[in-house]
Amino acid sequence: MPRPKSIFPCGFGEQPWLIQTPGSEKETQTFINPLKGSVEERTIPEMDRQLCLSRFEEWLFLVDDLSDDCFLLNIYSLEKIRLPPIEEPFATLGLRILTSAPTSPDCAVIFLGREENFILFCQPCKCKTRWTKLPVEFNVVGASRMLSYNRKLYILLNDIEIIDLASLSTNFVETASMDKPERCSFGIGFVEHLVESCGDIFFVRTLFPSLPKASSIVDFEIYQLDFANQNSWMRVEGIGDSTFFLDRHGGQSFCSHDSQFDQNCIYHALTCYDGERIYKICLDDQTISFNLLPANAVQDECSFYWILPVIPPIQKHAHLTSSETIIGREVCQKGCYLVEQHKNREVPISIAMPLAELPIDIMQKISEQLPLKDAGRLRAVCKSWAKQLPNPIKEEGMWLMYCPKICGACQMYNPCKGKQFTLNINKLSSFDVPMRLLFSKDGWVLALKGSNFLYFLNPFTKDFRHLPRLEDDYSYKGIAFSCAPKNSLNCMVFAVSGPPRGDFMRIITWRYGKKKWFEMQFENEIPFHVANNNPVFFHGEFYCLSRRGNLGVFNPKNNTWRVLDQPPPIYSDAAPDIGTEYCYLMECNGQLISVFQPINMDNVCVFKLNRSMTAWTLLEDIGDLTLFLDYRTSIAKTLPCKSYNNKLYLPRLHDETNKATFFYCMKSRMHNPDIKSFRVPYNCVWLEPQLQ
Numbered sequence: 001m002p003r004p005k006s007i008f009p010c011g012f013g014e015q016p017w018l019i020q021t022p023g024s025e026k027e028t029q030t031f032i033n034p035l036k037g038s039v040e041e042r043t044i045p046e047m048d049r050q051l052c053l054s055r056f057e058e059w060l061f062l063v064d065d066l067s068d069d070c071f072l073l074n075i076y077s078l079e080k081i082r083l084p085p086i087e088e089p090f091a092t093l094g095l096r097i098l099t100s101a102p103t104s105p106d107c108a109v110i111f112l113g114r115e116e117n118f119i120l121f122c123q124p125c126k127c128k129t130r131w132t133k134l135p136v137e138f139n140v141v142g143a144s145r146m147l148s149y150n151r152k153l154y155i156l157l158n159d160i161e162i163i164d165l166a167s168l169s170t171n172f173v174e175t176a177s178m179d180k181p182e183r184c185s186f187g188i189g190f191v192e193h194l195v196e197s198c199g200d201i202f203f204v205r206t207l208f209p210s211l212p213k214a215s216s217i218v219d220f221e222i223y224q225l226d227f228a229n230q231n232s233w234m235r236v237e238g239i240g241d242s243t244f245f246l247d248r249h250g251g252q253s254f255c256s257h258d259s260q261f262d263q264n265c266i267y268h269a270l271t272c273y274d275g276e277r278i279y280k281i282c283l284d285d286q287t288i289s290f291n292l293l294p295a296n297a298v299q300d301e302c303s304f305y306w307i308l309p310v311i312p313p314i315q316k317h318a319h320l321t322s323s324e325t326i327i328g329r330e331v332c333q334k335g336c337y338l339v340e341q342h343k344n345r346e347v348p349i350s351i352a353m354p355l356a357e358l359p360i361d362i363m364q365k366i367s368e369q370l371p372l373k374d375a376g377r378l379r380a381v382c383k384s385w386a387k388q389l390p391n392p393i394k395e396e397g398m399w400l401m402y403c404p405k406i407c408g409a410c411q412m413y414n415p416c417k418g419k420q421f422t423l424n425i426n427k428l429s430s431f432d433v434p435m436r437l438l439f440s441k442d443g444w445v446l447a448l449k450g451s452n453f454l455y456f457l458n459p460f461t462k463d464f465r466h467l468p469r470l471e472d473d474y475s476y477k478g479i480a481f482s483c484a485p486k487n488s489l490n491c492m493v494f495a496v497s498g499p500p501r502g503d504f505m506r507i508i509t510w511r512y513g514k515k516k517w518f519e520m521q522f523e524n525e526i527p528f529h530v531a532n533n534n535p536v537f538f539h540g541e542f543y544c545l546s547r548r549g550n551l552g553v554f555n556p557k558n559n560t561w562r563v564l565d566q567p568p569p570i571y572s573d574a575a576p577d578i579g580t581e582y583c584y585l586m587e588c589n590g591q592l593i594s595v596f597q598p599i600n601m602d603n604v605c606v607f608k609l610n611r612s613m614t615a616w617t618l619l620e621d622i623g624d625l626t627l628f629l630d631y632r633t634s635i636a637k638t639l640p641c642k643s644y645n646n647k648l649y650l651p652r653l654h655d656e657t658n659k660a661t662f663f664y665c666m667k668s669r670m671h672n673p674d675i676k677s678f679r680v681p682y683n684c685v686w687l688e689p690q691l692q
Helices: 165-170 360-369 372-379 383-388 392-396
Strands: 017-020 029-033 038-042 050-056 059-064 070-074 080-083 093-098 109-113 118-122 132-135 146-149 152-156 160-164 175-178 189-197 200-208 219-226 232-236 242-246 251-255 265-272 275-282 287-292 305-307 329-331 336-342 345-351 399-402 409-413 420-424 435-441 444-449 453-458 463-466 478-481 492-497 504-511 518-523 536-538 541-545 551-555 560-563 581-588 591-598 605-609 616-619 625-628 635-638 647-649 663-665 670-672 684-687
Touching (some): 050 093, 059 093, 093 146, 146 189, 189 242, 435 478, 435 684, 444 478, 478 536, 492 541, 492 551, 541 581, 581 625, 581 635
Parallel strands (some): 242 265, 625 647
Antiparallel strands (some): 017 305, 050 059, 059 070, 070 080, 093 109, 109 118, 118 132, 146 152, 152 160, 189 200, 200 219, 219 232, 242 251, 265 275, 275 287, 329 336, 336 345, 399 684, 409 420, 435 444, 453 463, 478 492, 492 504, 504 518, 541 551, 581 591, 625 635, 647 663, 663 670
8 A cells, every 4th residue: 555645754765764653652753854953743543552662674663552462564655564462571571673674584573581581583474473482592681782684683792692593493592702892992981883784794882971861972983894804893984885873772874875965974863961962973074963853852761763765865966166267376486477357368467576575464464365275385485475474373373183084184173263274194194093182282292093002293293203002902081291202301101090989090101212101000098080181291290180170190200199188179079970071171371270061061160270289269261361172182372362362162163054163251151152063073182383
């Protein structure tokens, strides 16, 4: 029977949608188009009082929440395939999956036990009249998601358990296990998905500073299963022409070469502290953005399922751009030539004036209007310009460096003026593993290659300095170095970590010229709840800020660690829940400054440590200072332009439709504009230019 056209929203079946089936709690079903932001309520009689427990492509596994009636429904044709009643109590059943479309002879609906180690399954195409229950040899408790591919069922637990689906007909469940990829990115909380895409299996790990519901995405890891190499996992930075769609129940992939939604992206429906968010992770430029679903579109205790198109998507039309006629300027050492346009022809006009005699104030105005790279080339035309024209990179004072790909190209973005340019670093293009930015100081960046190789990089001078290999994978919450590594024996790298309860510290150090890292562990007499932020080298020691707001200090001369009783913690009682608040530490004009920023940007608090270092003073404003905040590196500066004073900048990128820059104003106590309209680069660091 053809579906009634009026039942479904316009465009349903041509684009990815989210669908919510609340069962008997609501008479309608909610359809959300996350790409357009539209929310529609529709009544589909076949889905009345039904809860969706799983889906495979266009097929839904529905259960009546007031009876034991269950069936498969094709969401597009509304074809229904009835299943036998489920006799097991639902309280004993846990994770479930529809392995394939019911048109496949291998189709099965499978439940895992919630606490008992069994599977309950039904095979619609094999004329089974009842559900079959079989024991399994692994512990089902803690199973999070499942993936069916090539007649095997992959189950995410502490490891990955694999069930041979062909063995279900023998009444003995054959199983095997394999390791999950090791976690090597920043984040405490995480969720994991398995996704099949174009014949490959991908493992996706989404990372948070705490539990997902309390915070937001801060990092991402993607691995591809190498079937030819003993089923090992290989980390990748992209998914090609595919788009992944993740939700609470699993992941799907859409493979298309010219689709109307972005490729090499991941869309993730996720419950956060402020509601249901639809994240977009763009793997091309390694940025994260999100849309918040309307509160009235979200039904409590009822999750969403992605429904992907089954018809070929509309192809993008080639965008025709009209060529612009630009007045060209040809510069040579004898003089300057302008090109004047007369109707349909260009006539060169000669100006007999040596370049060195051109008014420098005019050249400065021209330089200010040029892109950054062209402004740099203008200075190289003649010696007098190189001396008199300002260096545009150094003049900006602060840059956000972020690295979209493993290709040697880093993006440099100025948050105050919105300027951006690409910096090509040839040595980075030879890396065959991801690069992760960790910290910066004095124009130098400390970065991680792979999981245990650290190196220094000055992106402006292209200077590299390699550090000894770490014995273990990098897993520290904060890292810093004392000074620029320019053949200085005073340069020292310091990294710190510790458990959430704060009873001990794990520290590693490296001194310039040494061939090994030195590892130490200290017991804390006063609890020190390590935060994810950068330590600060201050008066010859490394200072660390905890989540409670007290300070811990490492002395590099005698390798000692102490937790200070003065100043007292900003939070006198318990520390804030992990991930509900970010805290930053920086030094400016011989004083320490700390910032506590709730994740919703409400009531940001800035403190300054008094000269006697006995108390934190809450600041109403920060005067002529500008703070650049991030957990990797936070920097306080005095900028020449007063319009940037008394503001806090976070690593945010505008999009093509929004050219504004994001900041928090201490005077108005408001952020401007809406933080949700910006992209967040998840591999970035604040950087002060150092050209020597």
